[in-house]
């Protein structure tokens with residue numbers, strides 16, 4: 177595919193002009209040169225809204241001003257600060273990488289694109305962001321924001337999730353990169369995608385309006401193109417909040433499923449929406465509860481959490497047990513101790529509505 181030469185040469189200048197005059201709220205990491213802070217902010221912002229990510233970033237920097245402090249912290253403390261940000265594999269990788277840099281590299285953050293890319297949880301996009309922001313190395317960032325901007329401005333219909341498409345966008349991004357100031361340029365492009373050329377873009381105030389292919393051909397809502405539709409699986413999580421002696425049973429999720437390393441109550445997963453009576457019968461059958469030794473205190477309304485590939489429909493059944501239960505992998509904790517453990521959003525939403 178050949179691109180409009182005039183637009184190719186104008187693109188960086190229009191972008192940098194917009195960046196110079198924009199009035200958006202200053203992000204705490206803007207102009208940042210410390211690779212630790214850049215890495216932290218980039219990991220936190222993946223799949224996260226900027227305004228939400230900022231709060232988490234500031235909290236992390238307050239608690240862990242440098243990589244040694246993050247590396248020395250307990251897993252549980254870090255997960256608790258991450259609670260609600262989602263995509264918990266990012267947090268696991270963050271912990272592992274912090275400890276690797278602190279112990280094996282004496283706290284010195286890698287300073288080449290290739291060595292940054294070797295860090296756990298760091299892909300091409302994050303490596304380019306760190307390499308260009310911290311060390312001014314000429315590596316172009318290519319992420320969802322960049323796909324969106326380039327596909328619209330240049331009128332690219334190649335699917336962004338196809339191998340061909342990815343190659344084309346990367347080639348174009350490298351060609352457009354301002355090699356003299358790659359950090360500033362990358363930052364400007366990412367900000368532009370987040371602030372102006374959003375999924376619902378602000379075309380009327382956009383500096384590219386006169387040149388943008390999508391805007392001038394009424395294709396804004398159709399670009400970028402995606403090949404594959406994401407299949408969303410629906411799962412039904414029925415939680416038994418079992419109290420005994422003013423304490424509650426919780427366990428840490430393990431295995432390769434969602435929410436690994438977060439805590440939860442006794443879970444009975446079903447393939448369909450199932451009434452509380454049937455859930456309790458199942459719990460008895462699976463020997464979680466003993467007949468005539470408990471009382472149902474309440475049944476919550478349905479809670480829904482939408483993840484990227486799964487929809488979780490949750491319900492909470494609060495139960496008082498007269499007997500101590502031998503539940504493998506579970507521990508009994510007081511209500512006060514609940515706040516020291518990290519839980520998935522589905523469960524914290526239940527607490528926030530005043531249930532506990």
Ligand code: SF4
Nearest residue numbers: 373377379382388391
């Ligand atoms: S005119 Fe609209 S679609 Fe085109 S780059 Fe600007 S904001 Fe994006």
